[in-house]
Structures are given as structure tokens and as C-alpha cells.
Amino acid sequence: xxxxxxxxxxxxxxxxxxxxxxxxxxxxxxxxxxxxxxxxxxxxxxxxxxxxxxxxxxxxxxxxxxxxxxxxxxxxxxxxxxxxxxxxxxxxxxxxxxxxxxxxxxxxxxxxxxxxxxxxxxxxxxxxxxxxxxxxxxxxxxxxxxxxxxxxxxxxxxxxxxxxxxxxxxxxxxxxxxxxxxxxxxxxxxxxxxxxxxxxxxxxxxxxxxxxxxxxxxxxxxxxxxxxxxxxxxxxxxxxxxxxxxxxxxxxxxxxxxxxxxxxxxxxxxxxxxxxxxxxxxxxxxxxxxxxxxxxxxxxxxxxxxxxxxxxxxxxxxxxxxxxxxxxxxxxxxxxxxxxxxxxxxxxxxxxxxxxxxxxxxxxxxxxxxxxxxxxxxxxxxxxxxxxxxx
Numbered sequence: 001x002x003x004x005x006x007x008x009x010x011x012x013x014x015x016x017x018x019x020x021x022x023x024x025x026x027x028x029x030x031x032x033x034x035x036x037x038x039x040x041x042x043x044x045x046x047x048x049x050x051x052x053x054x055x056x057x058x059x060x061x062x063x064x065x066x067x068x069x070x071x072x073x074x075x076x077x078x079x080x081x082x083x084x085x086x087x088x089x090x091x092x093x094x095x096x097x098x099x100x101x102x103x104x105x106x107x108x109x110x111x112x113x114x115x116x117x118x119x120x121x122x123x124x125x126x127x128x129x130x131x132x133x134x135x136x137x138x139x140x141x142x143x144x145x146x147x148x149x150x151x152x153x154x155x156x157x158x159x160x161x162x163x164x165x166x167x168x169x170x171x172x173x174x175x176x177x178x179x180x181x182x183x184x185x186x187x188x189x190x191x192x193x194x195x196x197x198x199x200x201x202x203x204x205x206x207x208x209x210x211x212x213x214x215x216x217x218x219x220x221x222x223x224x225x226x227x228x229x230x231x232x233x234x235x236x237x238x239x240x241x242x243x244x245x246x247x248x249x250x251x252x253x254x255x256x257x258x259x260x261x262x263x264x265x266x267x268x269x270x271x272x273x274x275x276x277x278x279x280x281x282x283x284x285x286x287x288x289x290x291x292x293x294x295x296x297x298x299x300x301x302x303x304x305x306x307x308x309x310x311x312x313x314x315x316x317x318x319x320x321x322x323x324x325x326x327x328x329x330x331x332x333x334x335x336x337x338x339x340x341x342x343x344x345x346x347x348x349x350x351x352x353x354x355x356x357x358x359x360x361x362x363x364x365x366x367x368x369x370x371x372x373x374x375x376x377x378x379x380x381x382x383x384x385x386x387x388x389x390x391x
Contacts, residue, residue, distance in 0.1 A: 003028065132190065156217040204216055
């Protein structure tokens with residue numbers, strides 16, 4: 001059964017806003033519960049956490065409730081009891097599909113209050129679907145994803161347990177999973193997280209490379225020092241504020257087996273290394289690489305050639321800087337840098353600017369230029385040999 005009417009709480013948040021956008025694009029009716037109205041095309045009913053379901057809402061068989069709202073000011077009792085009251089009133093109104101968006105950190109013994117509250121709420125929602133969401137990335141740089149993007153811009157990052165694994169899942173995949181649950185493809189407690197366990201340090205390194213074109217040095221530190229950094233960052237301007245709750249949540253994250261639950265939802269999750277480069281910032285980094293590598297091949301690249309290069313490479317941008325390529329170009333083509341330089345050379349040679357460049361000048365001038373390039377390559381041979389051996 002397809003849920004043609006979605007009732008959403010927390011619709012102005014990072015996940016909620018994309019959920020509403022996607023549901024509207026699919027032709028579903030959307031009602032936003034909250035203090036503020038949702039985007040154009042949605043209905044609105046004033047509601048705060050702790051209120052029951054408003055009496056004026058549509059209660060057709062095709063209606064599903066998706067509860068994303070969380071209010072720190074309401075405390076544990078407000079969030080747990082308020083969510084239970086909302087779901088009880090929805091059940092009384094005949095809404096069979098009731099979805100609570102929980103967290104991978106939800107456990108009775110979670111290190112952070114957020115995980116403890118999510119677990120306690122799950123215990124109060126009989127008959128509901130609870131989605132334990134993994135580390136969400138992609139889309140607008142907000143919520144945890146926004147903080148990670150800020151941290152990836154630092155020259156070096158002290159962090160706790162960089163080897164602790166997380167299970168990244170793209171924002172759009174989370175939304176598809178929630179809508180699949182709304183269509184009653186699966187119920188109970190489900191893991192909505194990537195099937196791959198990725199070291200958290202590798203996630204931040206991937207963000208740094210994809211968006212900033214640089215390697216991010218990571219300095220492992222004890223948890224107590226990380227919590228001290230949280231307190232300091234909250235008092236200093238011009239640096240990202242590190243949320244103590246988020247640090248504790250990551251420190252206490254335990255792996256969950258999500259493969260079966262993803263299959264029940266009919267959801268394929270793409271690996272972070274393949275999906276991240278297609279984000280807008282990652283695309284810009286790849287086009288910057290294309291400009292540098294095609295310029296190294298001897299042409300002034302057009303926008304069409306930049307796009308052709310971006311389509312030809314298998315993944316996102318590699319680490320910059322792109323200067324000094326003549327000295328660093330590897331002798332063989334097996335390295336990532338060597339493969340991409342050869343892709344750029346082939347694109348350049350097959351392009352109109354490349355043909356014009358190769359055919360420009362008189363025959364003696366072309367011979368002289370070829371001889372000069374050969375002599376220059378001999379001079380560069382030692383540095384290129386050293387660069388190849390260092391890889």
C-alpha cells in the first residue's frame with residue numbers, strides 16, 4: 001500500500017526538509033505538524049511536542065505518520081512521553097503506519113542522553129516502526145553533516161578513536177527508506193544505516209579530499225581530552241563548536257547489521273566513496289582537477305572538456321595541490337595520478353584545442369618544440385623517478 005498522505009513532525013530539520021521535498025515530488029500530500037508552516041504545497045497544523053494528533057487531520061487508510069521532531073528544551077520526559085502521546089492518539093485515530101525516526105546510538109546504556117532518550121521512546125511506541133538511522137551525509141551542510149564538513153576544513157583534527165566504525169548513509173537514501181517504511185514494506189525496529197562499516201577517521205578524510213582537495217591529518221586523543229575540547233570550543237569564537245552530545249554519541253556507537261533491514265525496505269545504499277564526489281562541493285573539486293590536468297596536457301580546457309574529464313574518471317577528485325605536475329608525474333600509469341593524467345592527455349589529443357595546438361607552427365618549429373620537450377623530460381627524469389619510487 002502506498003502512503004499518499006504523509007504527516008511529518010520536525011519538517012524544518014535537515015532530514016525533514018528533504019523528506020517533504022521528496023514526498024511532494026512523488027505526488028504525495030504532506031501535512032506538517034509544528035509551530036511553523038512547511039514549504040508551498042504542504043498543509044500545516046499547529047502542534048508542539050507533547051500535543052496529541054490534531055483532530056482536523058485527514059485519517060484515510062493511506063495516511064502515515066513520520067515523527068522526526070526532537071526538542072532538547074522539553075527534556076527526557078517531554079520527548080519520551082510527548083512522542084508516546086502523539087503515537088497513541090494516531091493509533092486511536094486509525095493511522096496504522098506510525099514511524100519513529102530513531103538513532104543508531106539508541107541503547108539503554110548509551111553514553112549520550114540522546115541515545116538513551118531514543119531507546120526509551122522506542123520502548124513506549126507499541127505497534128510502531130522505529131528506524132535506527134546511521135551517520136547521515138549529503139545535501140545541505142547542516143546538523144551533524146554540517147559539523148563534519150567544518151571539521152574537515154581544519155589543518156589537523158584531534159579526535160577520539162578514529163578507528164571506531166560508523167555506517168554512512170546518504171540523506172536521499174534515508175528519505176527513500178522512510179518513505180518505503182511509510183508504504184508499509186517493513187515494520188518493527190529497523191536499521192536504516194549503510195551496510196559498510198567505515199572508520200570514522202576515514203569519513204572525515206574523505207570529506208577533506210572531496211571538498212577541500214587536501215589530506216586531513218588526524219591526531220588520536222583520549223575521550224576526556226575531547227570532552228575538554230567541547231567545553232573550550234563553546235567559549236571561543238571563530239572555531240566550530242563541538243557538541244558534547246555528538247562526541248559521546250560517536251564514542252558510544254556500536255555496529256548494527258543493516259543488510260537484511262535494507263533489503264526489507266528495498267533499499268540499495270551506495271558506498272560513501274562513490275556517492276560523496278557527486279555532491280556539489282565534490283563536483284567542484286573534480287572540475288578543478290580537470291582544469292589543472294587538461295592544462296598540464298597543453299590546452300586551455302573548455303567547459304565541455306571539463307565535463308568530459310569528470311565523466312571519464314571513476315571516482316571523485318584526488319588530493320591537491322596540482323602544481324608541479326611535470327616534476328611529480330609518475331613514470332608508470334598504474335597510480336591514480338598517472339591514470340588521470342593519461343585520461344587528460346587522451347581527451348586533450350582528441351579535442352579541437354589539442355589538434356590546433358599539435359598542428360600549430362611550421363614544421364621546423366614543431367620539430368624544435370619536440371626536441372625541447374624531449375630534453376626537458378630527460379632533465380625531469382630523476383625527480384619523476386624519485387616520485388614514482390616514493391609511491
